Amino acid sequence: MPSSLPITPLRKSAAFEPELKDLEERLLEGLSNCRALESVIRDSFTSIKWKYRRAGQDTLRTSVPQIDEELAESLRVLAELEARLPVIRTQAIKIQLMYDSGRQKAEALAQDLRWLNRGWYERWYQVTFTSKGPVSWRWRSTLRILSVLAFMILAWMTTVALLGATHAHRQRLVWGERLPS
Numbered sequence: 001m002p003s004s005l006p007i008t009p010l011r012k013s014a015a016f017e018p019e020l021k022d023l024e025e026r027l028l029e030g031l032s033n034c035r036a037l038e039s040v041i042r043d044s045f046t047s048i049k050w051k052y053r054r055a056g057q058d059t060l061r062t063s064v065p066q067i068d069e070e071l072a073e074s075l076r077v078l079a080e081l082e083a084r085l086p087v088i089r090t091q092a093i094k095i096q097l098m099y100d101s102g103r104q105k106a107e108a109l110a111q112d113l114r115w116l117n118r119g120w121y122e123r124w125y126q127v128t129f130t131s132k133g134p135v136s137w138r139w140r141s142t143l144r145i146l147s148v149l150a151f152m153i154l155a156w157m158t159t160v161a162l163l164g165a166t167h168a169h170r171q172r173l174v175w176g177e178r179l180p181s
Contacts, residue, residue: 115123115134127133128143 112134118126123133124143127135127140128147131140133140
């Protein structure tokens with residue numbers, strides 16, 4: 001077509017007419033395919049409904065008696081367990097008490113072993129100067145009294161030694177190699 005001719009609406013519509021016919025044919029083909037799929041789906045749905053109803057009826061015939069039997073058995077077992085529950089509960093409480101008592105004894109034993117594994121000086125120091133030692137108050141007071149007595153004797157002996165040394169120094173007594181014999 002020569003390009004000098006003006007484009008009119010009639011020519012535009014004539015140019016799109018083959019495309020419209022092609023689109024119409026494809027729509028018709030798609031519509032017929034859609035109807036075919038719809039009928040297949042409808043048949044499948046009807047078949048599924050029928051099979052579902054049949055399976056439901058078969059299930060009801062076979063499963064309901066089985067479910068009733070299992071329910072009766074479960075109720076029987078629950079009744080037995082309910083009858084045994086108080087006994088089991090008391091046994092569990094006794095086991096818990098025994099466990100707690102054993103744990104407390106083990107902790108006390110471990111604490112005693114830690115105490116006995118300490119050196120003599122550490123034990124003496126803790127009993128004498130603190131209230132943490134695992135000993136009776138009588139033993140603690142006895143050790144404190146003995147410690148005070150030992151300190152007093154040591155202080156007295158130190159005082160006597162210092163007084164003797166000062167006396168010897170004042171008297172100009174000879175020390176070392178030139179001690180008088």
